[in-house]
Amino acid sequence: MKYAFSKLAKASLVPSAVNQLTADFAEDFREGTDINLGVGYVNDSTIPADAIGEAFSEIVSNQHQYRNALNYGGADGSPNLRRAIMNYYIRCNIGGLSEKNFEGRKILIGANGATSILDALSDIFEPGVVITADPYYYIYTETLERKGYKIVAIPEDDEGLKVDLLSKTLEQLSPDTIRFFYIVTVNNPSTVILSNQRRKAIVKIAQRISQKIGRIIPVVFDKAYEDIIHKTGIEKPVSGLKFGKPDGVFEIGTLSKIFAPALRIGYIICSDNDFAKVLTQRTSDIGFSSPLINQEIAGWLLDHYIHQQREKVNRGYQKKAQFIQQLFTKHLGKYLKCYSGGDAAFYFYLTFNDIRTDKESRFFNFLTRTTGDPNIDGLTEKLPRLIYIPGTICSKTSDSKYQLRLSYGFEEPQVFERAVKLMAEACVYAMSY
Ligand SMILES: Cc1ncc(COP(=O)(O)O)c(C=O)c1O
Incomplete structure (x- = not known):
């Protein structure tokens, strides 16, 4: 049976x-x-185990600032953590984003790292074509394929996905079948860093087809490794959020690589629109929220410890x-x-x-x-x-x-x-x- x-x-x-x-x-x-x-x-x-211990003690002894840290959390994430992420971007000029770039946008915290946000995307859109670079982040492409998506992977060179090949490939695809672009800015497995010029060109191409078919084909930039670009003197990455219309570009980040994977803190910066509503609901469905204590610890680490x-x-x-x-x-x-x-x-x-x-x-x-x-x-x-x-x-x-x-x-x-x-x-x- x-x-x-x-x-x-x-x-x-x-x-x-x-x-x-x-x-x-x-x-x-x-x-x-x-x-x-x-x-x-x-x-x-x-992994900053001592700092995580210090953060934990601070949080549980400060009930006023960190309410219910060991209880359930809201599905859109801890306000302390969301503020800490925004302040980190602005203070450290991450991706060249300023306070203005956050206006009309939301930072949402995934239920279980960036992975759960990526997984939620595969539920939010109807199965169809996802455009990505080749070589591709095989863990996510496999998830997508299991959910009925088709991966169209465009070879990259040392600046990232080749946009001339992308344009040619798109000519052969029916735009109606395309659901989103998934672009890893420091590619896994190749660690090729996508140049700023390519980021801009990719957004432009996606927005051109969106315009043509009258439906948004979002570009999802996954910047999981951007905090660990360790070679000095190379082009500083500009966030994809600086290019194109706000509702057509999302940026996904994670604190796994810079602090600790076990915190399971991943986030997305997106327009405060229907997409944000749906994603919040998916987070609630999956597990109400990311564990609130971990979110508060992550926020504390960003506020006190990110530089060193x-x-x-x-x-x-x-x-x-x-x-x-x-x-x-x-x-x-x-x-x-x-x-x-x-x-x-x-x-x-x-x-x-x-x-x-x-x-x-x-x-x-x-x-x-x-x-x-x-x-x-x-x-x-x-x-x-x-x-x-x-x-x-x-x-x-x-x-x-x-x-x-x-x-x-x-x-x-x-x-x-x-x-x-x-x-x-x-x-x-x-x-x-
Ligand atoms: C490109 C990419 N995105 C996302 C993730 C997962 O991040 P998280 O630990 O926040 O789920 C990884 C982990 O290896 C990754 O390589």
């Missing part, structure tokens, strides 16, 4: 490509031996990125065609010359010790294993078979050294047949 599963439930019976990939590996993962460079965890030492935190986090990631880049040059140089990363966030996206990286490849089999050859896999016990995200999971281009994403958020530099050496061995193995 079967359950009366919904379409979504039926689609969810099949684990996502990433879950499938990591399931086996996670089961018998050996701490200190195996290396997981697939997960997008932040570095534990960047940003400096510390970005200094740490920049140092690590430079160390790893030097490892690439030393050990992988001759095998690599190119790579992106090192300026922002904590991913490198590698393209190999002739070495395939997909799940069926010799390179992958070597690193996961699934070659079937005991000399490679290990005689009695498996030799050290390494997991990464194959390009085929996050891209549809022909290059994707030769690409992979490595995350350098979580693991320490010496583990990375081991990892890069293992990859060099895997390259030798991959080429030896």
